[in-house]
Amino acid sequence: MKLSSAKISKESKGASPSHGGHHKNSFHSKRQSHHSILPLQPVDQLEQWSSVAVDMYNNSSSSNNNNNHHHQPQTSHTSTSRSSDYSAGGDGEPSAVGNKWASRLLKECARAISDKDSSKIHHLLWMLNELASPYGDCDQKLASYFLQALFCKATESGQRCFKTLTLVAEKSHCFDSARKLILKFQEVSPWTTFGHVAANGAILEALDGEPKLHIIDISNTLCTQWPTLLEALATRNDDTPHLKLTVVVTANIVRSVMKEISQRMEKFARLMGVPFEFNVVSGLNHLGQLTKEVLGVVEDEAVAVNCMGALRRVPVEGRAAVIGMFRSLGPKVVTVVEEEADFTSTRYDFVKCFEECLRFYTVYFEMLEESFTPTSNEKLMLERECSRGIVRVLACDDDQDSEGERERRERGSQWSERLKEAFSSVGFSNDVVDDVKALLKRYKPGWALAQPYQNETGLYLTWKEEPVVWVSAWKP
């Protein structure tokens, strides 16, 4: 390490004379501080260090004119003050970026990969590797997981890496661990329960009075949405309708626990006194293969389709078809819950996609950090689950994906555009909104409900004023 730091300082020494006055001064000041760099440094030093490396590359690459168009935002760096480098990391003020070293390094690395600047790639990857840790603070964790994705992207081993990660996860996955994980997560954070409460409210209202209900559930929350719905069905009226719940499962991990889940759900429904039927549709590679027959929709029942984190798993080109298929089922209500991130429109632009991905997962990781206890095992497992998603989005090619499932998220507004083709939006009633608000009150502060403007649909869950989850209800 000392060697490398010496190397860096040498490089910076070597580079500094060739720069302009302003840079020179700052480099000098930095250089002095760098002489004492050790692997573990206070963050501000770290970020200075990383800034140096970044600057160095920027400056060297600025001489390559053919690369300039990729560095539009940075060519100015050579002539302008350092603060513009900080803006690359998303912060305008030098003083505020003490904790943003990961973000900047990662973005720089992404750019380097996009530019296919291999020396820069190597250097940044190495630096990230030194600084990152899945057991550290938020920055270190993000650095760690995104480094993995960047590495896979650079080495074009994304698919393999993803498969490996999936296998590892499946091996350690069991009903108990999955249950513990998701229940704990729901206890500390309304990330999933927000969608549950709003969707259940919309479903109950839409299906009110129907004697036979059929809910088609395509979600990633292992049926934790339904006990409260069952309880509501049992207690709302004197006449309890018959509920048929069809759960569509595509991920292998979920498949293995569905048996247990079905047993529990059936038992619970008996406990509640709700006539209940539980079906699992598995064996599909992707949602595009769903049909009315496969789902077992019959004529006399009232259908509700509940998509929670499901539509994003449909290949982008197939989304309209899937929405159309839902329409063909003739549902009374379709509830869609998705996370606010856009990996779809950026899918051909690696850097933009990367930045969006980084932004989203930064919010997510910070949310996890603040919701769980510092040493929580569940938090660690959730973060690991993210790593698979990150690798998949960033490092796997769309066409290369044999599984057919990709988690290309879209924002609520984008989903609305798609859903409007086949459905019309249904607003959430005041009662449901009140329920959601009451739900959020039960969690730590920081969460809020945001209702969009007139022309937008659905409800947003916001974490520190940043919209993170979007829920909406639709009818044909």
Add this chain to the structure above:
Amino acid sequence: MTEESISDVFVINPIPGSNPPVAKKKRNLPGTPGKCLLFPPISNFSEDSLIVIFVNLMTKCCLRFPHMIWVIADPEAEVIALSPKTLMATNRFLCEICGKGFQRDQNLQLHRRGHNLPWKLKQRSTKEVRKRVYVCPEKTCVHHHPSRALGDLTGIKKHFCRKHGEKKWKCDKCSKRYAVQSDWKAHSKTCGTREYKCDCGTLFSRRDSFITHRAFCDALAEETARVNAASSMHSNINHHLIGNQIGPPMAQHFPPIFKQISSNDATIDQTRCGLSLWMGQASQFHDSIPKSLQEIHQFGSVISRSIYSDLLVSTSNPPASGYHLNWVLGNKVSSSHAEELTSTSLPLNNVKENGAQLVSVPSLLSTQKLHSHQPTSANMSATALLQKAAQIGATSTDTSFHGSLGTKCSNSQIQDGNKYSGLYVSNTPPTSFGSDLENSANDISNLNQLQMQPAKRQRLQNEDSSGGQTRDFLGVGVLPICHPSSINGWT
């Protein structure tokens, strides 16, 4: 026993000479039911009557008032049907000077005195006042029929609001909605303070996370029962109905009960509905059992868990089948055990010591612990059941609770002890039952606290006994009318 004969038993004319003088109508006093018949010592009854009594007692889950059963018959009660407008109206009596509204004319008159207006207070009519019962104007409602009328004006008002009115009051924390302001107030006091306990031992402060946990809990998957030690009851203090031992096997058997548990705070109309069942619709008690169970829960009922558990335990109850509590209690007890019921005296004194278990009926029914007790004998006689109940009641130490709780159950019609239609179980309510949810909520919380602190319990018991509690046939509480020795007559 046929339904007709059941009603025959219930509709018993007051025995002349046994009527205490018509007491002043005071809600909060141990009421002297007036024209009611003191239930004679059990040995005086035929088997059929005992069966009916027992069945009604058990099936109506009226352990909350484990008192002597008062058989009231009042076919002459005046049935009053008020319009929805009248029922919903609050402050109908307006002062012409300042426009202030009053709920009663008497209050308005007193107010008019302040304006130096001529006023007239209506004197209490010297002639015997006919008992008034009120029917619900809503045609589809159960209480629309005079035979299911409710005896209290405030009660019918609240019922109408709750059942057929708009729910204007909403709880902040959990967004539950209420039609009656007092219900909402009572709920707000307790909302968020309840703790839900799963069978696995985990405590929850949030109902939704409790429900979700419950659905996936391993405890749900277990079919084995656990022994229900009476002493372990106290650990369940302060637990919500749902939270209490919703064991799977039993749980399956009482969907309607659970329904009501989930609905948390009371819709007293349900309770009234159940109570009015006592009012003579013996023929309907089979159907009404779930409702009565529900009503119990709505109280946040504080029913002796052990009594219940044992009672249920003693009926054969194959876990796998979809039993319903009413079936268990109603059918089993009434049909198969009817003929076996003999006049057995209940050790009343034992019941006194039984610590009232603040566990709701559903929890009683649902507890896994129940299963361990279940002998497969479907032939346990009703007599044995009664005995068991008495024994369990005997271990209770919170007799006063039973008394006070029982009073809650009893219809406020008991107040003046005037004529009532149908059967009802009397007690001496410190607070009137259906009409005061708030009090009941307070009492429940009081009871809870008392449960937590046995020392206090004794104090309360002393206070209650000085107040003249009724004592039920199980020996809990004190009947003001009934001679203590007659209680012992049960033994």
